[in-house]
Amino acid sequence: MAPGSVGTRLESRMRWLIVLPTLALAGCLGASRPAPDVAQFDFGPTASVPAMTPVFPLRSVDVAAPSWLDSPALQYRLAYAEPARRQSYAESRWVAPPGELLEVALRRAIVSSETSTVTGGCRLLIDLDELAQVFRTPRDSDGVIEVRASLLAPRTDTLLARKGLSVSRPAASADARGGVAAITAAVEVLVGGLRDWLGALDREQAPGLNIAHTCRGP
Numbered sequence: 388m389a390p391g392s393v394g395t396r397l398e399s400r401m402r403w404l405i406v407l408p409t410l411a412l413a414g415c416l417g418a419s420r421p422a423p424d425v426a427q428f429d430f431g432p433t434a435s436v437p438a439m440t441p442v443f444p445l446r447s448v449d450v451a452a453p454s455w456l457d458s459p460a461l462q463y464r465l466a467y468a469e470p471a472r473r474q475s476y477a478e479s480r481w482v483a484p485p486g487e488l489l490e491v492a493l494r495r496a497i498v499s500s501e502t503s504t505v506t507g508g509c510r511l512l513i514d515l516d517e518l519a520q521v522f523r524t525p526r527d528s529d530g531v532i533e534v535r536a537s538l539l540a541p542r543t544d545t546l547l548a549r550k551g552l553s554v555s556r557p558a559a560s561a562d563a564r565g566g567v568a569a570i571t572a573a574v575e576v577l578v579g580g581l582r583d584w585l586g587a588l589d590r591e592q593a594p595g596l597n598i599a600h601t602c603r604g605p
Contacts, residue, residue, distance in 0.1 A: 426479045428461065428567045430492050430574055443602035446508030446541065448493045452486030452515040459484055461563055463520040463528070473519070479563035485518045489574065496578045509547065509602035510539040520558060520566030529555040530569025532577055536584065540601060547598055548588055552580050
C-alpha cells in the first residue's frame with residue numbers, strides 16, 4: 388500500500404474524531420433548548436356583556452361546533468391569498484375549543500330567572516359555523532363569527548324559530564392578539580343580536596304562535 392494512501396486515511400479519521408464531538412454537543416444543546424411558551428386565550432371578563440333575562444324560560448343554551456372547530460387551535464384564514472385554506476397559530480391557542488368558550492359566554496349573558504324552577508323551558512341551540520381571524524390583506528383582518536340559532540320547544544325539541552347571524556369586527560393588529568380581541572368584540576355583538584332576536588320573536592311570528600306561552604309549557 389502506498390504511504391500517501393495510509394496518510395490520507397489517517398487524516399480522514401482524525402477529522403471525524405474532531406467533528407463527531409462537535410455534532411454531539413450541538414445535538415445536546417438543541418435537545419435542551421426549551422420549547423416556546425404557548426399563549427392561551429379566552430374571551431376575557433364578561434362584564435362588558437350585560438346579562439339578559441328573556442321573556443320566557445330557557446331549559447338550556449347549547450353550542451354545537453363542527454369537527455374543524457372542535458380543538459383549541461386559534462385559526463386564521465388568508466382570504467387574499469388562499470381563501471379555502473384554514474391555518475392556525477403555532478404559539479397561540481384558546482384555552483378550550485371555541486364552541487365551549489362561546490357556550491359559557493352565552494350562558495352567562497342569557498339568564499332566565501325561571502330556568503331553574505320550571506320542568507319545561509325552551510332550548511336555545513347555537514350551531515357554530517365559523518370562528519376565525521380572516522385576513523383581507525397581509526395587514527388588515529377581522530374577527531369573524533357565523534352561527535345559526537334555533538329555538539326549540541320543551542320536551543319535543545320542535546323548531547319554533549331560527550335565525551342566522553354573521554358578525555365581524557376589525558382587528559387592531561395582524562397577529563394572534565389582534566385576532567383574539569376582534570373575535571371577543573364579535574362575541575359581544577353576537578350576544579346583543581341574539582338578545583334582540585329573542586326579545587322580538589313574539590312580535591315577528593304569525594298571530595296565535597305565542598312563543599312565550601309555548602316555552603312555559605302547559
